[in-house]
Amino acid sequence: MRFLFKTHYNQDIDHLKHGGDRFWYGLLLVLAAAAPAALGTFYLGELNLVMIYAIAGVGLMLLVGYTGQVSLGHAAFLAIGAYTHSLLLGVGLPFLLSIVAAVLVSALVGAGVGWIALRMTGIYLAIATLAFAMLTEQTISRAEWLTGGFRGLAVPQASLFGMPLTQGWQHYYVTLTLLVVTLLAALNILRSSTGRAMVAIRDSEISAESVGINLAVYKTLAFALSAGITGLAGALFAHRLGYLSPDAFTFLISLQLLLMVVVGGVGSMRGVIYGALFIGFLPQLLAIARDTLPPQIAQAPGLEPGIFGLILVLVILFEPQGIFGRWLKIKSYFQLFPLYRRATHRRQKTYLRTERLR
């Protein structure tokens, strides 16, 4: 066990608590920066996708993991970010400005959804966000004058500082920078009073309200932040896709994002990265698994959603805290060896109670 000797109050809210943390995260950053030199085009592209997922996951985690509001419609914000970005690039706006605009538009829409969602909690909220995502998908496919409908919309070539973004490594560095910025921003929000208010709302709305947190303001804010960050991921995702059409942003994508958050571990930013790695490399794993299965099962269409569903069910049943929770358990097992007790990580059960009158 490591005991920290604190000499300053700010040490309580440091992102990196001690030298070990600084070393490992520094090493990770160096490795991430050096990746284009070591990896081939294919794996670089996959890593790029993983980081885009991670950005979207940070957005969703702020909402689901830290504010406790379930959203089944985050594909809609991804779509809004992607379409805004490509349309604005198409009119000739510079890359950075258009990304900022995409974030702002998504955040505005998110604030609207959040404002509507104020009156709802739990499942009602999940259903409302689902309905919102369905509406967005329909709107995009019908508004052909703007989005091209199902014919699709080609994403224009972007250029940054006068340099056209054509190579995989250029996109990689853009995404990496934005991911680091997003993560830092999210972590800083979480240690500010805004973040504390969000966590308080997650833990108990009534007690949060009692200590003077304005539920309406903070819930709307959480939605706006989450939607904005997801919109940023959408803008980057547009470049990855190259060609936008409404069926790239279906319910399955919303579910994947949620799966990422759940598998990684609800309530931790590190969980987002684990979840993104998992979702990003799952198709490859499935492709390998397909070779070992009998062909009539392996070649069946629609198998992938089923496997997503199976993983979701297994994770919720057996490790509700996801990969991050499992990591914490393994870590404390070795730290406390041989005194580890399973009960340390047991969660209190909360039995459902509704305020039904009849």
Added chain:
Amino acid sequence: MVNFAQGDLMMLGAFVAVTLIGDFGLPWALGLLISVLALAVFGYLLDAFVLRRVLGEPQFAIVMLTIGLGFIFRAVAGLVWGYDPQSFPTPYTGKSLRVGEIVVSYENFAILLGTLVLCVVLFLFFRHTRLGIAMQATSQNQLAAYYVGIPVKRVFSLVWAISAGVAAVAGILLAPVSLVQPGMGFIGIKAFAAAVIGGFGSIPGALLGGWIIGVAEQFAGVYLPAGFQEMSAYGILILALILRPQGLFAQIQRKKV
């Protein structure tokens, strides 16, 4: 408990009925009975082995779990029965009922009649039987229900059995009108919309909600440009959630401390 896999249970029910009646040649009524019973048993076992484990976890876990189950059901149905839509033979296919000026096909009439019977039976069951009241008590407060001696776990399994059986009936009623295919469960989202508009836990509310959505969809299809028909259900849902989130027949009030 909220079930996002209800539509997929419905789909399974329709497929079981198609297999029994169409492929094995069982008489229609017998096939219907067996498939409803099969789904009820399936629902019971599903709860006993899977869903019971998340009792006491946050609601979010249940939502995610049922969504995951829905995806699994769809994939399994696709593997077993294939993705081609299948038609569903009934003794009343193609005939129609004439009442004065109005002509109603027996398929639609069966849906109407089946829904009414089902609603009356469920209403009486929840209102007047010991088990029905125990279920209501469990849905209101699990811990209190346990304290007064209700076997909460078994009640939950039975609730799932009933809801799976009802889903099978819905699937069988719907099957002659829309073909049977793994994706037919998506209507479940609209059923959800109906339940929310009416207010969760209220059967007359669910009926009224379903009626509102159905009528609005038809009118949107006739009077508004293309595309509004698909959107209208979700639009109405969002509108209803803004204006009256507790549903038309509200049973849930703001918690007071």
